[in-house]
Amino acid sequence: MQTTSSLATLRQSLAKLRGEGATIGLVPTMGALHEGHLTLVRRAREVCDHAVASIFVNPTQFGPNEDLDAYPRQLEQDAAMLEAQGCALLWAPDVAAMYPNGFATNVSVKGVSEGFCGADRPGHFDGVATVVCKLFNQVQPDRAFFGEKDFQQLAVIRTMARDLDLTHPHVHEIIGVPTVREADGLAMSSRNRYLSPEDRAAAATLPKAMDAAIATIEGGGNVGAALARLQSDLLEAGFASVDYAALADATSLAAIDALTGASARLLVAARIGGTRLIDNKAVG
Ligand code: PAF
Secondary structure, eight states: OEEEOOHHHHHHHHHHHHTTTOOEEEEEEOSOOOHHHHHHHHHHHHHSSEEEEEEOOOGGGSOTTSSTTTSOOOHHHHHHHHHHTTOOEEEOOOHHHHSOTTOOOOOOOOSTTTSHHHHHSTTHHHHHHHHHHHHHHHHOOSEEEEETTSHHHHHHHHHHHHHTTTTTTTOSEEEEEOOOBOTTSOBOOGGGGGSOHHHHHHHTHHHHHHHHHHHHHHTTOOHHHHHHHHHHHHHHHTOSEEEEEEEEETTTOOBOSSOOSSOEEEEEEEEETTEEEEEEEEEO
């Protein structure tokens, strides 16, 4: 596997990989890779001729009081993990290559980016949309792979790609891949490593409390009561606070208070020991 931080080299290497029409699957990441990311790479290899990964800890998607400096950086270890999965090329630009002096453009997606994590983390989805737009233009993949773990992020990226015509000719398809979970149900995340052993054990309450809320809602129970119970389960288990726990239309991400027949999603963000965990599951 080749690793490059130069856009010119990236383009030359991509041209070679494409050869006589071979397809490219892009897996954008911020590194600190875990099994969830590796699942995306394997999926990319299943449906494309070559998998290309990017690692870039994108400063514009972190708020002023967030964990940009502390975010784990382990390029060599990540590169070895990608290589072991048969990834063909790693694009690992530095901040100056991605945002050269004078960079002045911002991609902002209204609607789907505004509630939930968008409300709690102002500017976060502008940073995500801007960097993913650049990655799509830089790599011009046939398909791009994102985890459903960041469900709102996926909705923002799909909307951006549709609105900016990035799905033709650049990215023919954006593929959402189901969340990979630890044995106790906790969604895999690069931020799980921040948890103390005690908080890690308590964090497993999150998917369990979500399953209980889903069972109530699917059984015809009151949505507001199910969400209130979910929140109290988390606080009792040791979570410090719940940023949101909501039922939403799976496409528009508008909050709903009853199942409508359209696909719905339970979305939760909660804090434990200084770490903010998010999760989501299908309902109905
Ligand atoms: O999900 C992530 O790791 C990041 O938000 C992404 C999509 C790579 C953009 O920086």
